[in-house]
Amino acid sequence: MRGIPLTRDFANGGVSFWYRQIGLPARRPALPGSRDYDVVIVGGGYTGLWTAYYLKRAEPGLRIAILEKEFAGFGASGRNGGWLSAEFAGSRKRHAEARGRQAMIELQRAMFASVDEVIDVARAEGIDADVHKSGLIHVATNPAQRRRLRAEVADLRTWGYGEGDMRLLERAEQRERVQVAGALEAAYSPHCARIQPAKLAVGLAATVDRLGVDIYEDTTVTEILPRQGGGSGGRAAAVTTRGTVTADYVIRATEGFTASLTGQHRQWLPMNSSMIVTEPLPPDVWKHIGWQGSELLEDEAHAYIYAQRTADDRIAIGGRGVPYRFGSRTDRRGATQAQTVALLWRMLVKLFPAAVDVPVAHAWCGVLGVPRDWCSTVHLDHASGLGWAGGYVGSGVTTTNLAGRTLRDLVLRRDTPLTRLPWVGRQVRQWEPEPLRWMGVQLIYALFRAADRHENERGTRTSAYAHLANLISGR
Incomplete structure (x- = not known):
């Protein structure tokens, strides 16, 4: 990584910077053997944790277990860019095809509300995740990007976005908010907050633990079985290396790691995303950049970048590195290739030339789940006892909360506005074979x-x- 300023203790992989900052949580015990529950959740990331949280709050007597291969928050939940954003993955037109245009508008409004829901729960449960709701800035740095950005804002008006939900910035306000080199146009949405993602994951896991949910870590699930397919006594089942757990419902919340389950190899494609974070920038550099509001930042490139100003005045920036490994393999080390670190650093310096001498402190990567049509989904089949949520395509920090509340209503057989949203029950074809x-x-x-x-x-x-x-x- 010649030419890139690195700290003396620069780290690449292992864990994200977010965990390096707060320390890894102590491991919870593994599954002690075969058990029976009312609801079993496979995966201890945001989706699984939110689902357990809302189910337990709604029905305290439910016996709920979470089965996690590593530790709660190990995957994308503790590695992401820290965007609590109302942006929803997938084509609005495709979602509208399921239940109509108004249903997609309601889905977007539900995402707006979910940003505040996460903030409210974190506050109520005493979870300090460096939450700062300051909005999101999309920036265009060439004429083609500017044309796309203007077209996108105009299109959003037809999907229920008002002026207060997304608007183009006047040049003076754009410069006042953040000085991005070469910026030709920018748009702003208030529906986004910065978070420290590992703090949210650790805090949420502790909350769920305190409510009486059993979280078993170091427990690898190899297969999920429907009621008709082998679950004993008409029960669905999660088969692990430490025993079989049966339940009325088994919820798959494995996102980018879904391909590791028997029979799920082509369900969702595990896509990699990489990040770097700098040392804290000194005040004289911030004078050139601005960014006093700590809005989240994204460009309009096709291989886009996303960034945040952290609570301790660093810049964390991410984008695609090596997007996919043959055979849907995932990298457990979480290391980012040298050329990807160099690419992200060049993008950082291109956007913020004043940061050219600020050392890079850490690089890491994570894996996210991509359905064949790139549209998120949540589903529960009462006949088989199986459910799932995911396919967030990098927009999961907020969407997982909406998924958790929706799965709660589906498990409890409630007919609510959430269960009627167009992403519920959506199923698409599998990815092509290798x-x-x-x-x-x-x-x-x-x-x-x-x-x-x-x-x-x-x-x-x-x-x-x-x-x-x-x-x-x-x-």
Whole structure:
């Protein structure tokens, strides 16, 4: 990583910077053998934790267990960019096809409300996650990006977004909020908050623990069985290396790690995203950058970046590195390749030239789940006793909360506005088998990178490479 300023104790992988900052939580005991519960949740990330939280709050007598391979919050929940955002993964038109345009508008409104719901629960439960609700800025740095940004804001008006939900910024306000080099246009939404994601995960796990949910860590689930498919006594089952756990309902909350389960290899594609974080920036550098409001920041590139100003005045910036590993394999070390660290650092310095001498302290990566149509989903089948939520495509910090409340209502057989949202029950075809899957993802991201190069050099409209990539990907 020649030419990149690194701290003397620079770390790459292992855990995210967020856990390096607060320390790893003490491991909870593993499953002591076969057990029976009312509800079993496979996966101890945000989805599983929120689902357990809302179920236990609604029905304190429910016997609930969470089965986690590593520790609660190990995966994307403790590795993400810290965006508590109302942005929802997937095509609005596709979701509207299920239950109508108004239903998609209601889904978006539910996402707006979910941002505040997370903040309210964190406050009520005493979870200090460095929450700061200051909104989100989208910035365009070339003419093609500016055209896309304007078109996106106009399109959102047709989906229920008012001026107060997303608006283009006047040039003076744009510069007052944050000085991004080369920015031609920017848009602002108030529906986003900065968080320290590991603090939220650890705090939520402790809360769920305190409510009486059994969290078993170091417990690998190998297979999930429906009632008709092998669960004893008409019960659904989660088969682990330490015993079989039966229940009325088994909820799969494994997101990017879903491919490791028997029979789920092509369900959701595990996509990697990488991050770096700097040392704290000195006051004289912040004078050049601004960013006093600590809004979240995203550009309009196809291989986009996302960033936050942390509570201790660092810049954390992320984007796609090596997007996919052959055979849906995932990297347990969480290390980021040297060329990806260099790419993210170049993007950081391109956006904020004043930060060129600020050392990079940590690099890491995480895995997220991508359905074949890139649309998130939540589902529960009462006949089989199986349910799931995920496919957040990188927009999961808030969506997991909405999923948890929706799964609560589905498990308790409640007919509510949440259970009527268009992402409920959505099922799509599986990803192609290898090597087609690997070849397709490599081609898609090669096209996105080519599109960004073309637009940065001379493009005034969205590159044809990007249109082709979107067509192949099914986005």
